[in-house]
Amino acid sequence: MTSLPPCPCGNATDYGSCCGRLHTEYATTGQLTAPTPEALMRSRYAAFVLDLRPYLLATWHASTRPASLDEPEPDLKWLGLAVKHTALQDADHGTVEFVARSKLGGRAHRLHEVSRFVRESGEWFYVDGDLS
Numbered sequence: 001m002t003s004l005p006p007c008p009c010g011n012a013t014d015y016g017s018c019c020g021r022l023h024t025e026y027a028t029t030g031q032l033t034a035p036t037p038e039a040l041m042r043s044r045y046a047a048f049v050l051d052l053r054p055y056l057l058a059t060w061h062a063s064t065r066p067a068s069l070d071e072p073e074p075d076l077k078w079l080g081l082a083v084k085h086t087a088l089q090d091a092d093h094g095t096v097e098f099v100a101r102s103k104l105g106g107r108a109h110r111l112h113e114v115s116r117f118v119r120e121s122g123e124w125f126y127v128d129g130d131l132s
Helices: 017-031 036-049 053-058
Strands: 079-088 093-104 107-120 123-131
Touching: 017 036, 017 053, 017 093, 036 079, 036 093, 036 107, 036 123
Parallel strands: none
Antiparallel strands: 079 093, 093 107, 107 123
16 A cells, blocks of 8 residues: 655645645635644645745735745755644634754754734734744
């Protein structure tokens, strides 16, 4: 039996059942269906790993969204994601603290951020974050 590829976000499930479901739903319907800020943050990390720039832009809140995203560096390798803490401030505002590890040009990098998310019309969006 062939096993399915694991999800890049680090959840103990396959990509198709995890972030792939959210990516596919957006690609086919234009709907963002992440149920929580953490699910959206994980799907965004997986989208960085897989270079899904349209998904990244769509999940970025309009108030802070860049006009475009540059192509990733050719030798960038994402190494893993660790979610440290999640919190809902109310029904439409949440935060996720995470550490994303990568390697570029033979050097290891860590991105430690507390990200802010907002829900509008039932869809979660990444707003911004504070680096630690």
